[in-house]
Amino acid sequence: MxxxxxxxxxxxxxxxxxxxxxxxxxxxxxxxxxxxxxxxxxxxxxxxxxxxxxxxxxxxxxxxxIGADRDPPDTGTLRGDVMELLRGANNHLAAPAVSGIVLGLLAAAADDPDLMAQLRDSIIDAGSGLWLTVLGRAVTRGEIPEKALKPRVATVAIALLRNEYVTRGTSSVPDAVLTEIIDDVYLPLLRSPR
Amino acid sequence: MxxxxxxxxxxxxxxxxxxxxxxxxxxxxxxxxxxxxxxxxxxxxxxxxxxxxxxxxxxxxxxxxIGADRDPPDTGTLRGDVMELLRGANNHLAAPAVSGIVLGLLAAAADDPDLMAQLRDSIIDAGSGLWLTVLGRAVTRGEIPEKALKPRVATVAIALLRNEYVTRGTSSVPDAVLTEIIDDVYLPLLRSPR
DNA sequence: GCTCTTAAGGTACTCCACGTACCCTATATC
DNA sequence: GATATAGGGTACGTGGAGTACCTTAAGAGC
The missing domain is CATH 1.10.10.60 (Homeodomain-like)
Known part of the structure; x- marks a missing residue:
């Protein structure tokens, strides 16, 4: 027994x-x-x-x-790829209560440098490679200039999405906000000559 | 007695x-x-x-x-004004442990919609008016097109700074990061034709 | 199969902080 | 001066983190 x-x-x-x-x-x-x-x-x-x-x-x-990370999308256009990535991140953050969990973890790790480092390394930076590969393909296609590959520029979209979760605190950002981020900010920025 | x-x-x-x-x-x-x-x-x-x-x-x-909010700067150039605003926000967030306090408050308000609303209204959005006035003056000076006045666009710089605090968790973002945000992201974005 | 070390189970405990209850006492107002 | 109001003091109840200690099962070596 x-x-x-x-x-x-x-x-x-x-x-x-x-x-x-x-x-x-x-x-x-x-x-x-x-x-x-x-x-x-x-x-x-x-x-x-x-x-x-x-x-x-x-x-x-x-x-x-959060489990294993996914493959970079390849829709053929920059906008399509970016939309995919942002939707994926949005779905992930919207899940049960992921944004709340992350906030709690961040607050808890605030006075523990070691924990904060682990949190950063394994969570916040997760997926930044995806953005760079997607942008790299857009550069070779000639859609955007090469200077767009700077990390600070490349991560603007996800930073803005994260900001949306932090400040609005909602579950699931509506698709309209995603397109606003992409069409009003991210793509104009990537395409700007300097 | x-x-x-x-x-x-x-x-x-x-x-x-x-x-x-x-x-x-x-x-x-x-x-x-x-x-x-x-x-x-x-x-x-x-x-x-x-x-x-x-x-x-x-x-x-x-x-x-956080006390009373300040007056919008007026240095004569868009870049000067933006730098002032971002430095001010950085000094504020760097203070004793403000970013940690805000994280704690956000985490605590996560399951209390009423509190979250107050937090948003009185803290997160604080100073967004400053950015709009500064940008408005730049528009009348002809430095940037009028479409830059969209809130989503106008708040990009402060959103990126906030993101820096959330993800890096450090106290005080170095000035080099501020200029990177301004010169690599914010100004190119504002000046982009569309 | 037997022994011995290791790790899991069980339980009780300390500590600390939120939030509440009650009763006493000073202060303002009529 | 009487009386309602609000502050002071203190003692709870509750709940969760982390710890101590002992009992008991599992596996390793012989």
Whole structure:
């Protein structure tokens, strides 16, 4: 009658899965160690043996949640590719409560430089490579000048989307805002001669 | 022997001052009701009679902290004005720990639409009028086309600065980044014909 | 199969901070 | 002066982070 006590990686995955569920259901503020332990069918000891604090567990769960990154789109036109990328990012941020989770993590990591660094490296910068490949193709097609490949310029669209989530705090930015970002800001900027 | 019990506005100001001090010294996470009460020389009752929760008190304290808004600069050139505005915003956000405070407030307001609305109205949008007046003058001088007056376009610079604080999490963005934002993104965008 | 080390389970605890309840006391107003 | 109002003091209840300690199962070596 399998009492079957889980150990090692198996238990670790169970904890992470439980943490992901708590996170998506209740956000960062609602993720509690007791809650995760109960949901995973274990106790807090097993968690603290692996992650030193609630914040680090939440970060690990968030990385689990966002999962693998996707391939860069290739619609043939710059505008199409950019729209794809921005829609993808929007869908991701809109998900259950991802923007709230990220805000909570950012606030929690504010006074922990180590945690903040991990958060930046593995989350904020995620996908910046996608933008550069898409823009690179547009450069070879001659759609935009080469100077558009500067990181500061290339990341403007995603920065504006992120800003929208931070300041409006809504779930899911409407498509009209995305096209506004693209047509009123991003594309004019990329095409500007200098 | 003047026991002299404070009442009404006098006490209210004392509480707010104490909250501002706690906020600047320890950030949002470090602002505790007991701490504020002790520092103000009063007790929690007096606070809860005025603000229903820690988050609302912190928001009020933050508004007190940022104080009155300034006049729009008028250096004669668009670039000069924009640089002034961005430097001002940077100095403000860099202050003791303002970006951390704002992050904490945002995270706390994430599941309270009312609070989020107040936060937006009185903090995030603060100073957007400044940008529009500065751009308006540049339009009448003929430096940029009139279409630059769209809010989405006008607020790009400050949005990018905010993004810098959110993603880098540092205190004080270096001046080089400000000029990069202005010369590589904002001015080219404003001057782009369409 | 037996022993021994390691890790999980269980539980209870400390600490801290939010928010509330009650009762006492000073202050302003009528 | 009487009385309503608001501040002071204090003690709770609640909930969650993190810790301590002991018991018990799982696997490794022999």
């Amino acid at each position: 399998g009492s079957s006590r889980r150990r090692g990686p198996e238990l670790e995955q169970a904890i992470l899965r439980a943490a992901v569920e708590e996170l998506t259901e209740s956000g960062y503020a609602g993720l509690t160690m007791d809650g995760v332990a109960a949901r995973a069918g274990t106790n807090k000891n097993a968690i603290y043996r692996r992650w030193p604090s609630r914040a680090t567990l939440a970060l690990a769960a968030y990385r689990e949640l | 003047g026991s002299s019990r404070r009442r009404g506005p006098e006490l209210e100001q004392a509480i707010l001052r104490a909250a501002v001090e706690e906020l600047t010294e320890s950030g949002y996470a470090g602002l505790t009701m007991d701490g504020v009460a002790a520092r103000a020389g009063t007790n929690k009752n007096a606070i809860y009679r005025r603000w229903p929760s820690r988050a609302t008190l912190a928001l009020a304290a933050y508004r007190e902290l």
